[in-house]
Structure formats: structure tokens, C-alpha cells
Amino acid sequence: MSHADKCVLARLCTLREGPKCSTLCGSYIAMHGHNGEGGRIGNGNLPAAYLLVTLDNSPARTEQSEIYGSLSVYVRTFTRQFGDETKPEPIKSLYLYSRTPGTGKTTTAAALLSEWITVHYVGSLRRGQQPVERPAYFLDINGWQTDYNEFNRPRVPEHIAEPAAARYYAARQRAMTVPFAVLDDIGVREPTEGFRADLHSVINARVTAGLPTVYTSNVPLDELHTVFGERRLADRIRDLCMEFTFKGESHRGMRKV
Ligand SMILES: Nc1ncnc2c1ncn2[C@@H]1O[C@H](COP(=O)(O)OP(=O)(O)O)[C@@H](O)[C@H]1O
Numbered sequence: 001m002s003h004a005d006k007c008v009l010a011r012l013c014t015l016r017e018g019p020k021c022s023t024l025c026g027s028y029i030a031m032h033g034h035n036g037e038g039g040r041i042g043n044g045n046l047p048a049a050y051l052l053v054t055l056d057n058s059p060a061r062t063e064q065s066e067i068y069g070s071l072s073v074y075v076r077t078f079t080r081q082f083g084d085e086t087k088p089e090p091i092k093s094l095y096l097y098s099r100t101p102g103t104g105k106t107t108t109a110a111a112l113l114s115e116w117i118t119v120h121y122v123g124s125l126r127r128g129q130q131p132v133e134r135p136a137y138f139l140d141i142n143g144w145q146t147d148y149n150e151f152n153r154p155r156v157p158e159h160i161a162e163p164a165a166a167r168y169y170a171a172r173q174r175a176m177t178v179p180f181a182v183l184d185d186i187g188v189r190e191p192t193e194g195f196r197a198d199l200h201s202v203i204n205a206r207v208t209a210g211l212p213t214v215y216t217s218n219v220p221l222d223e224l225h226t227v228f229g230e231r232r233l234a235d236r237i238r239d240l241c242m243e244f245t246f247k248g249e250s251h252r253g254m255r256k257v
């Protein structure tokens with residue numbers, strides 16, 4: 001593996017695989033940090049397995065070729081983030097759905113997140129602007145719910161409850177305000193009232209502010225209201241949102257390392 005394979009910017013980079021393509025490269029550090037786990041991609045909170053996925057190298061690309069064709073058009077709208085503030089052009093949200101797990105939804109969402117960060121980073125430099133430290137954020141809804149449950153159990157010791165609550169509320173704040181977010185697996189069944197309210201407040205904040213979001217789910221968009229327990233929020237998600245249905249069998253557990 002050359003160093004270029006460890007950097008999501010490589011495909012755009014004129015220095016790739018040259019003598020300057022190393023862990024010392026400033027753009028590499030800006031994207032991945034000194035150790036490959038930081039930088040703007042690290043701040044994006046992607047699960048480790050998805051850190052280097054791009055639309056070009058995504059393992060789901062061949063099987064979901066039709067969707068990837070549409071996505072290559074969609075990502076061109078990401079430059080609208082630099083648009084005229086007085087006349088902003090909206091960037092759509094996406095709803096990636098399949099009933100079966102393991103069809104590449106999370107992989108694709110991760111690739112889109114890294115695409116957004118890349119466009120933000122390169123586009124900011126071109127415009128002589130400082131790229132923000134966290135252009136995008138990945139929220140794993142199941143992991144977030146685990147944190148919620150951890151501090152809401154009866155008689156939970158303080159040293160367990162406190163860090164879980166801190167993580168939980170930091171994630172909530174980031175997911176509500178970050179320019180681009182992935183909300184991974186939003187079709188959680190049987191959430192408690194409190195958790196459901198927080199998930200809804202995140203979605204609501206983003207839709208209201210016109211911030212683009214990639215949702216992944218094993219519940220189709222037109223059934224989401226049954227999981228949410230209300231129609232209003234599910235209807236709001238539909239606004240300026242494209243739904244893609246991922247096909248095929250599960251690839252989980254088939255990964256060659
Ligand atoms: N169409 C595909 N072809 C090959 N591998 C795939 C495909 N879709 C997913 N994978 C692999 O299967 C695993 C699960 O994919 P993931 O994106 O997490 O699925 P989902 O979010 O739809 O449940 C990952 O290791 C991914 O690389």
C-alpha cells in the first residue's frame with residue numbers, strides 16, 4: 001500500500017505518490033491528522049472501517065452502479081456550500097434505503113461524507129478561506145442510543161453515566177449544527193420517549209436550517225412515520241430529499257481484509 005492509498009485527497013492530488021506524498025504532507029494532516037485518525041475526516045467520527053472510502057473506491061460501486069451514477073451528479077452540487085449567501089441554492093438530502101442489511105448504505109454514506117469534506121477543504125483553499133475543523137459529522141444512531149441508555153439506567157454509577165452523557169450531548173450538538181451530516185440507521189425500533197425526542201430534534205434542526213443530511217435506514221421513507229410515531233417529521237424529511245433503494249443480498253461478513 002502506497003501512502004496515497006491512505007489519503008482521501010489522493011485522487012485529486014498532483015503530488016500523489018511523489019516524494020512529498022507522506023505522513024508529513026500538510027493536506028494529509030489536515031484530512032487525517034498525524035496518525036491517520038485525526039484531521040477533518042477524524043473529526044467526522046466515521047467508524048474505522050469506513051475512514052478511507054470514497055465514491056471511486058467504494059466496494060458497493062459496481063453492484064449499485066445506477067445509484068453511483070446519480071451520486072456522481074449529486075456531489076457536484078456540493079460546491080453550492082460556497083454559494084451566494086443572499087441567494088443560497090439548496091443542497092438536497094439523501095435517504096439510502098434497503099430492507100436487507102449489508103448492501104452498502106453505510107459505506108456509501110461514508111463515501112459521501114468524505115466527498116463533502118474534500119470539496120470543503122479544496123474549495124476553501126481555492127477561495128483563500130480557512131477550512132472549518134469539522135465540515136461533516138457521522139452519527140451512528142445505534143451507538144448514540146447505547147450512550148443514551150447508559151446514563152438513563154436506574155442506579156447507574158456516576159463514573160459511567162457522566163462520560164456517556166457528555167458523549168451523547170456533544171454528538172447531539174454536532175449533529176444538529178454541522179454543515180453536512182450522516183444519520184446512520186435512523187429506523188431504530190422502539191426508542192424510549194426521551195431518545196426519540198432527541199433524534200427528532202436533530203432532524204428538525206437540520207431540516208429547518210436547510211442543512212443537507214444523508215440518512216440510511218432499513219425502513220422505506222413512506223413507512224418511516226410508523227417508526228417515528230408521527231407523520232409530521234417523516235414528511236419534513238421528504239422535503240428536498242432523494243430516496244435511493246439499494247439492491248441485492250447482504251455482503252456483511254464477506255469482507256476480505
Ligand atoms: N455491493 C457490495 N459489494 C461488495 N461489498 C459490499 C457491498 N455492499 C456492502 N459491502 C460490504 O459489506 C459490508 C457492509 O456494508 P454496509 O455499507 O455497512 O451495509 P449496510 O449499511 O447497507 O448494512 C462492508 O464491509 C462493505 O464493504
Ligand SMILES: [Mg+2]
Binds near residue numbers: 105106185
Ligand atoms: Mg449500515
